[in-house]
Amino acid sequence: MIRVLLVDDQRLVRAGLRMLCESVDDLDVVGEAADGAAAVRLAEQLRPDVVLMDLRMPGVDGTTATARILAARPSARIVVLTTFDDDEHLYPALAAGACGFLVKDATPQELLDGVRRAAAGDSPFTPAVLRRLVARAVLAERAPAAPAAPPPNLTAREAEVLALVGAGLSNPEVAARLGLGVTTVKTHVANLMTKTGSANRVQLAVYAAGR
Structure with a gap:
């Protein structure tokens, strides 16, 4: 309960x-x-x-x-x-x-x-809200700043999961789209957060949008 x-x-x-x-x-x-x-x-x-x-x-x-x-x-x-x-x-x-x-x-x-x-x-996240959060963050990140760190070495599957997270899909939706188990998707998302230094799903979506 x-x-x-x-x-x-x-x-x-x-x-x-x-x-x-x-x-x-x-x-x-x-x-x-x-x-x-x-x-x-x-x-x-x-x-x-x-x-x-x-x-x-x-x-x-x-x-x-x-x-x-x-x-x-x-x-x-x-x-x-x-x-x-x-x-x-x-x-x-x-x-x-x-x-x-x-x-x-x-x-x-x-x-x-x-x-x-x-x-x-x-x-x-309601997809429309996530898209607005990401769009606002991407605009902010386009301001002049120090050179970005090199992109992490992602596997092909991680890249697919990252793109779908950036589109606002939930873990079950990502799993259905890619034919994976939800637990497997959660593992990929956790690995992506570690590799990209993202503290949460929104930061990961922002990273995806900026790739």
């Missing part, structure tokens, strides 16, 4: 998320918070596996709450629920340690799958 904490300042949004999560057998909503301060307190008390985190809230915002939760419980998995005008909040939330970003108009199945993927150690 995946323990989920809902964090959003809109009661109606929390109610909808609760109904959705409770419509399946493997998710259990253990608590709700209307602001970041309450989210930090409840995360410590309830120890959820996954936190669905809004960003723009009164008082303590979602980015600050994410950093505080992960400082106390590094194993927590925090998935940001974002709107399409949240660009200025996405990078700070990523830097704070959020493991994924889903848009609030995602389909119910996409949201449920995102929670499950986060609990399993994957990084769920």
